[in-house]
Amino acid sequence: MTILNADLHCHSTVSDGTLEPEILAERAKTRGVELWSLTDHDEVGGQQRALAAARELGLPYLTGVEISVTFCNLTVHIIGLGFDPGDEALVRGLERTRGGRGERAQEMGAELAKVGIAGAYEGALKYAGNPELISRTHFARFLVETGVCRDNNEVFRKYLADGKPGFVPHRWAALGDAVRWIREAGGVAVIAHPARYDQSPTQEYALFCEFKAHGGQGVEVVCGSHAASEYPKYADLALEFGLAASRGSDFHCPDESRIDLGELPLLEGRLTPVWELLADRIQAA
Template identity: 35%
Template structure:
């Protein structure tokens, strides 16, 4: 059983429609796929219809933008009620922050002599609810300024680069509580990837577990083997679910092919059991796993 619990479609910053993503997952030999677009559920309905039609098990989720102790933390949320008002309010604020910084990024790029405008970004972001840096990067690719998103982030848009602009991210503790109250479960995405400097650490994760955190994404392309071993040991010490996934963005992210990392079936079923318990405790109407 091959399970990939972290992927993106054009509803956020992937390059495939939800239908295309499901088809690619089937072609890659996956049995279970989670759609976890950034801060939006806009792709859920199309993905569910495609999964039913193509015989793929689908878990509906999101990747939420949060902040904890002055560090950005991405949080995977699975199977929450998407209508839960506090969660909706946070998503609206995060999406407004994503969209709101685009004009400033464009202005900074123009100061660097790069002839890009908002129409370029709108074309790159067609069909998404979560316009942001990846679409500015795509506009730069379309203009021939850079070869791909990676170069765009490395030269212009990443932290500390000349066109980087900060934005709102929801408090991590609040979001974990909101997802739990909405009947869902949470997993910290690639916790020690990129520039996280090993935060959150084991003590942080233990405290987050007390308020509802279910697991950590251990097997991810941003984690080398020693990092994975250390995170797996922490998960074992705390009894957290261990997940693995591709963080697939279609052509938008290199070396993140569907199924490049997977979640063990026993860990997947632990996660679903926790989701079922959270749903029952919340009393809310939560989405079911789409099964063939």
């Protein structure tokens, strides 16, 4: 096993992060990251910038994306690593996945207006570096900035979670399609932060089974969205399903994220790191 301080999950202004890809690359390098990937939501538009910045800094890089998927009426996320960002099928699939975000955001604004929060859509739009990727995170930043809530957790708890006044569901890509786009573009598909989903044990097992059947090869074990107590559970599931283990902070913003780039503990020695499946796709300086 190759021990690396890898960070293979973070977001820039190209989706819902607050830092430009170049600033993220510099932050990763400064904080001791030895292998980095930018994984913006449903978008590969920042990949060339991230790669160029990483090369300038001498930071090994893997292409990345985080694809929104609907599975059993829940939204789950699939990370793609080490793929060709110019692959036509992948690019078209991501365009279709992004397509409903703007309409959904306008519906969210209308729903929030019904409970007395006016101008939420326009306010959220100011925080979206890419209007095609306006999301609940941008609404949360607006509601915190305007004093409606103290922090993002309160926003989601009161307004943006399922069943709350500003929640509007969206049907994303199918699980099999997302895995296929990644694989056919030469990459490896990874289940992102599995502990974050509101799933029963049966649903979670079904997700892992279907993901594996479609050709998925990895799962995030050590992640900024997981508690340390959850790492062993997902290490065991990685071994049970024959999946490689990934590691990523899910960093979005210095003021919002639980874990900064480079801060996560290393993977356990009993696991196969996902980067060992992608050794020929790592782009070095």
